[in-house]
Amino acid sequence: MRQDPPPGAAPDWTIPQGFERYTEAEHAVWRTLYARQMKLLPGRAVPEFLEGAALLGMEEGIPDFRRLSDRLMALTGWQVVAVPGLVPDDMFFEHLANRRFVAGNFIRKPDELDYLEAPDVFHDVFGHVPLLAHKVFADYMQAYGKGGLRSMGFGALHKLARLYWYTVEFGLVQTGEGLRIYGAGILSSAGESRFALDSPSPNRLGFDLMRVMRTRYRIDAFQQTYFVIESFESLLQQTLETDFAPLYAALAALPDLAITDILPTDRVLTRGSQAQAA
Numbered sequence: 001m002r003q004d005p006p007p008g009a010a011p012d013w014t015i016p017q018g019f020e021r022y023t024e025a026e027h028a029v030w031r032t033l034y035a036r037q038m039k040l041l042p043g044r045a046v047p048e049f050l051e052g053a054a055l056l057g058m059e060e061g062i063p064d065f066r067r068l069s070d071r072l073m074a075l076t077g078w079q080v081v082a083v084p085g086l087v088p089d090d091m092f093f094e095h096l097a098n099r100r101f102v103a104g105n106f107i108r109k110p111d112e113l114d115y116l117e118a119p120d121v122f123h124d125v126f127g128h129v130p131l132l133a134h135k136v137f138a139d140y141m142q143a144y145g146k147g148g149l150r151s152m153g154f155g156a157l158h159k160l161a162r163l164y165w166y167t168v169e170f171g172l173v174q175t176g177e178g179l180r181i182y183g184a185g186i187l188s189s190a191g192e193s194r195f196a197l198d199s200p201s202p203n204r205l206g207f208d209l210m211r212v213m214r215t216r217y218r219i220d221a222f223q224q225t226y227f228v229i230e231s232f233e234s235l236l237q238q239t240l241e242t243d244f245a246p247l248y249a250a251l252a253a254l255p256d257l258a259i260t261d262i263l264p265t266d267r268v269l270t271r272g273s274q275a276q277a278a
């Protein structure tokens, strides 16, 4: 069954950003969140994220998606388009497959700076867009969108959604300087930016494609397990070179893994105490 877009939205679910309608108070919420994250993220975020944010210029207030898209188009051929909230999976993948990132145009209220509900413009744009200025990551996002469309033919969307969750939203990466954050769900959260790297509570495990697609996730609290990639190049290579069809067939016969399971085959960087989750 195909969901219809809400009134005022185009058939592809996009809406005008309405940049002119933002109030000074809404821009101020953005600046508060931006300043808070930029104090935390040097030395925590992957350098490519910080470079992307600087290149795109996001410090003055909620960015105008037209200006953002112009800059991004010149760098990696991506655009940012506004949507009213969550869009259906097939529409989401369709946009990614065409190098369009969908972003909510609304911003959280000043008294809910740590809110977790529907992704707002700060999560979507601050969290996700800087890495779209990086060529390899930008290609990974498009490959994910194409893979998403294919996964629907195998009834395997919920398995592939876990890959998005544990990479694009909550991924960590190994660098010469130590672990760094690249997942947008972490980068846009003050609490989780600290927790993901510093806390002894969560597991930190080496990334493995099959392993990740078997692992459930939670959306209502800090993660209890993070997966660590070696590089964006290796992540992209694994997704481009893998034929997912046999993986989906194998996954259908394997039980799901609980969020905190650790397998004998896992490369364990941190065996978490899970004290935070108790």
Ligand code: HBI
Residues within 6 Å of the ligand: 083, 085, 086, 087, 088, 089, 092, 102, 103, 104, 119, 160, 161, 164, 165
């Ligand atoms: N819609 N606006 C929006 N943002 C998302 O991140 C999103 C979505 N629709 C579906 C979706 N994500 C999922 O399919 C992915 O998490 C896999």
Ligand code: FE
Residues within 6 Å of the ligand: 119, 123, 124, 128, 169, 184, 185
């Ligand atoms: Fe997100």
